[in-house]
Amino acid sequence: STSDSVVTLLDYGAGNVRSIRNALRHLGFSIKDVQTPGDILNADRLIFPGVGAFAPAMDVLNKTGMGEALCTYIENDRPFLGICLGLQLLFDSSEENGPVKGLGVIPGTVGRFDSSAGGIRVPHIGWNALQVGNASDILDDVGNRHVYFVHSYRAIPSNENKDWVSSTCHYGESFISSIRRGNVHAVQFHPEKSGGMMFYSKVGLSVLRRFLDPKSSSKQKPEEGKKASKLAKRVIACLDVRTNDKGDLVVTKGDQYDVREQSNENEVRNLGKPVDLARQYYKDGADEISFLNITGFRDFPLGDLPMIQVLRYTSENVFVPLTVGGGIRDFTDATGRYYSSLEVAAEYFRSGADKISIGSDAVYAAEEFIKSGAKTGKSSLEQISRVYGNQAVVVSIDPRRVYVNDPDDVPYKVIRVTNPGPNGEEYAWYQCTVSGGREGRPIGAYELAKAVEELGAGEILLNCIDCDGQGKGFDTDLVKLISDSVGIPVIASSGAGTPEHFSEVFETTNASAALAAGIFHRKEVPIQSVKEHLLEKSIEVRM
Ligand code: 1PR
Known part of the structure; x- marks a missing residue:
């Protein structure tokens, strides 16, 4: 395969990234696994599907030198997509069994959903709606549709990080559902679990495709039909x-x-x-x-x-x-x-x-x-x-x-x-x-x-x-x-x-x-x- 169809995957072995692998293959990409920090620096495009808890993930990133490589890669505005914990790790710190220091790329702290405040159930599991801002690009196909979330911790939008936030989602409060700066993207939801390219609700894989191949994707007309507004039953x-x-x-x-x-x-x-x-x-x-x-x-x-x-x-x-x-x-x-x-x-x-x-x-x-x-x-x-x-x-x-x-x-x-x-x-x-x-x-x-x-x-x-x-x-x-x-x-x-x-x-x-x-x-x-x-x-x- 040519380098156009290779995607580098940072899988530090903490859980199931099989679905993301399947999704990438389904989209016609082959996967190169990161073995060394150098693989991160040399990637044409890098996906980081964070799994497991914040602290052990940071441990691995720090011990292997991959955390530093990630920061350099992102500083250089190289194509990056973080998913779920892969978004949270970019922030200053997390309260998950912590405080635990994060990569510090984005200002802010990741905290637990407050179940008492909004009368919400934690974890936040299911299909929720996004409030998409300008220039999100990879979210262009999401339109009126729901995407799939599963998490108990979230980052909150603030003055310090507002330049990064490309969409928010409401669950008892407004939290950050995606960030974007230049070629650097991260999403709290799971595109690999938010539906395919065919059949019903064509949302999830199109987010990945738009990241992988920005040129091929033209802006779609906004969807007709009812607008997603909150967590779906x-x-x-x-x-x-x-x-x-x-x-x-x-x-x-x-x-x-x-x-x-x-x-x-x-x-x-x-x-x-x-x-x-x-x-x-x-x-x-x-x-x-x-x-x-x-x-x-x-x-x-x-x-x-x-x-x-x-x-x-x-x-x-x-x-x-x-x-x-x-x-x-x-x-x-x-x-x-x-x-x-x-x-x-x-x-x-x-x-x-x-x-x-x-x-x-x-x-x-x-x-x-x-x-x-x-x-x-x-x-x-x-x-x-x-x-x-x-x-x-x-x-x-x-x-x-x-x-x-x-x-x-x-x-x-x-x-x-x-x-x-x-x-x-x-x-x-x-x-x-x-x-x-x-x-x-x-x-x-x-x-x-x-x-x-x-x-x-x-x-x-x-x-x-x-x-x-x-x-x-x-x-x-x-x-x-x-x-x-x-x-x-x-x-x-x-x-x-x-x-x-x-x-x-x-x-x-x-x-x-x-x-x-x-x-x-x-x-x-x-x-x-x-x-x-x-x-x-x-x-x-x-x-
Ligand atoms: O005890 O950890 O080995 O788990 C066994 C699992 O298998 C449990 O989740 C248990 O509910 C399920 N299970 C065991 N025996 C049966 C059985 O039917 N003989 N099925 C069984 C449970 C219930 C639902 C069913 C709904 C909806 N079936 O799975 O799908 O009742 O059905 P309906 O819409 O047709 O009314 P372990």
Whole structure:
């Protein structure tokens, strides 16, 4: 390849930059990895996708001399694009486990979102709107569209840095979503996760293309249609994946978690191939895609290479966030070799996952934490969120509704239910389960949600076994209870049957996202119809 199609990538090995690699390849560029500070100084164009936490990143930059090279490169106005932490590191300092000194290229301090101020949920996860100033150039295609953010820390615009700021975003307060000076650019959002060049919402990769090849891109006419104005409610497609009796990896779908056909053969329901369906949902406008390896609790996931293949193939051309769950825990295999949950998660991240989701193991960790009142730091949840950040860790809750006559009947949080139980019970609690709903545990969904937030979860995927596959709507009592009790985003799941079910859950609860499986797999309701309906109801969505 000629130097015109080579891009230099600064990957200091702290996390998943697979999606950025995939995006660059998709755009026809080959990647040269930085090995020495000299590689930075000699780059024609340099991309710096910061991952992980601020302090360890600065450590690496300082120890290797790459920080100094970066400063020189930027001072010389060479083509540079920082992404996420790659923007934050340019500032004077960060409060993340600090203060920690940054590269000091841009005046200002990076601080944590103040959840009390704006009544916002932290991390800031999802598709938000930009207020784009003049001369942003690489943002020319963004227009009215949403872009994808996932972070807990942000830089604030001030008099000192106003010459640098090319766009801001509003989330409780106005923060810096991009900077630009000459050939130097950086964005807080993730262009590599903000959609592709074709199909739905053509935003993300066009930001990268405009940076890589400024000459080829002409200014586009402003988009027609509704203008993005704030954080959008997300619509997520979920693929429950397992091996069927023939040994093929299939997308299946349960009926209250029972995935077998009610026929004589009793086989595992097969609704399609994971990679094909994921691509389809991406094209149809899914804001995120979740894969749940639903037999991960019994099969060791690193033995389950097909799931890792699914992630690898999917991430090659699906440019929205991918979550994977199932079987994330410490494990000793038949030969006695021990694998930590961190290794399992690392393999998932390397294969293209942006977030991992923990089910059963988070229940045990929460039970332990509630019993002892102390954090051990050893649970999979704590370890993974410490290394990869809490925005990368979802806890998936699989509760079952248990009706009671009296709120004092059980030592768990009880709510008054909208629809009384079979014997006229007016109250219920939501019992957590493990192993795909097979075993009930002595902890409620409320207690679990509060505990896992403390232990470092960045988001909650809230299922409901009673509603799963029923198509009768989300359990809004449950979703309201949990989304009112935690400060992290909550994804409502289980029971979607119509577009109205989505507007209902967003209008009556504080859910940040709604997830569905069956209606999408059976092609009963296209994702587009859900979004159009939400738009009609004046609920902000990414179009
Ligand atoms: O416990 O860490 O190994 O994780 C296992 C993961 O697999 C958990 O996230 C758990 O929710 C999931 N899981 C386990 N067994 C099943 C099953 O169905 N037998 N699926 C299962 C969970 C629920 C949702 C479903 C929604 C929406 N499925 O994923 O997609 O209920 O469905 P709908 O729109 O059709 O109603 P671990």
